[in-house]
Amino acid sequence: QLMGQLLGMREKEKQLASYLEIEQCVIISGDIDDQPKLREEIGRAAMEALNFLLPEGDNIIAVMGGTTMAEVANQMNETLSRKRKLLFVPARGGLGESLNIQANSITSLMAQRTGGENRVLYVPEQVSEETYKPLLQEPGIKKTLKLVNDANCVLFGIGDAKLMAERRGMNEDVLALIKNKAAVGEAFGEFYDQSGEVVYKIPRIGMQSKNLANIASVIAVAGGKSKAKAIEAYMKKAPGHTWLITDEGAANEILTGI
Numbered sequence: 357q358l359m360g361q362l363l364g365m366r367e368k369e370k371q372l373a374s375y376l377e378i379e380q381c382v383i384i385s386g387d388i389d390d391q392p393k394l395r396e397e398i399g400r401a402a403m404e405a406l407n408f409l410l411p412e413g414d415n416i417i418a419v420m421g422g423t424t425m426a427e428v429a430n431q432m433n434e435t436l437s438r439k440r441k442l443l444f445v446p447a448r449g450g451l452g453e454s455l456n457i458q459a460n461s462i463t464s465l466m467a468q469r470t471g472g473e474n475r476v477l478y479v480p481e482q483v484s485e486e487t488y489k490p491l492l493q494e495p496g497i498k499k500t501l502k503l504v505n506d507a508n509c510v511l512f513g514i515g516d517a518k519l520m521a522e523r524r525g526m527n528e529d530v531l532a533l534i535k536n537k538a539a540v541g542e543a544f545g546e547f548y549d550q551s552g553e554v555v556y557k558i559p560r561i562g563m564q565s566k567n568l569a570n571i572a573s574v575i576a577v578a579g580g581k582s583k584a585k586a587i588e589a590y591m592k593k594a595p596g597h598t599w600l601i602t603d604e605g606a607a608n609e610i611l612t613g614i
């Protein structure tokens with residue numbers, strides 16, 4: 357029976373990947389919305405995907421923030437460093453998250469757990485775009501951005517638009533805009549609508565979704581029925597070589613809609 361279940365899941369993974377027009381889906385059983393303990397399993401599945409995808413030798417892995425990414429970090433260990441030299445860099449400047457789920461903290465934990473290295477990207481969050489721009493000329497920031505640019509792998513989460521805007525304490529104007537433009541999801545600090553069209557971007561330095569085409573391994577990690585809409589919409593504009601690590605909660609919700 358277990359074998360049957362497993363085969364069923366492999367079938368569902370294929371179906372989802374083909375519907376979303378991406379390279380690969382990995383689905384863990386259950387729904388993390390109802391069973392938070394399953395987050396560990398999503399993290400572990402992401403770690404296995406990395407172990408499968410990353411080449412031997414030097415690797416630069418750009419990482420976004422969020423609770424899911426924090427769990428991926430928790431599940432990492434030194435097996436990932438076998439025959440590899442790993443360097444973890446934050447993919448984007450601070451997006452207004454609390455400290456433990458910021459990309460800087462997550463990349464640091466990933467480096468610790470794998471015996472790899474990390475770089476930080478410290479940029480202030482509560483400043484205007486004008487104040488922000490000159491920072492791009494700072495040698496330290498330039499160096500890290502160059503690494504982000506050279507990344508061969510990117511690991512990122514996908515969030516529900518409204519939830520993400522609220523969690524980051526974004527101002528009333530932005531909240532109204534996101535609502536008026538019917539944003540359903542957010543990734544890389546970009547809010548997008550049902551067709552995956554970006555309707556608002558948090559003006560921050562670093563990686564954007566348009567840079568993904570040139571990165572060898574692109575891995576999205578997001579689960580839970582509540583994220584189904586956000587995941588489905590994101591994948592409409594995602595490059596074809598994207599991998600998605602998710603759960604049945606999200607997968608079933610997406611697949612019943614078709």
Ligand code: BG6
Pocket residue numbers: 420421422423424425451453457512513514515516520542543544545
């Ligand atoms: C944020 C990322 O930190 O986490 C977002 O910047 C992502 O791009 C979000 O959408 C997902 O958060 P969580 O906690 O649901 O994994």
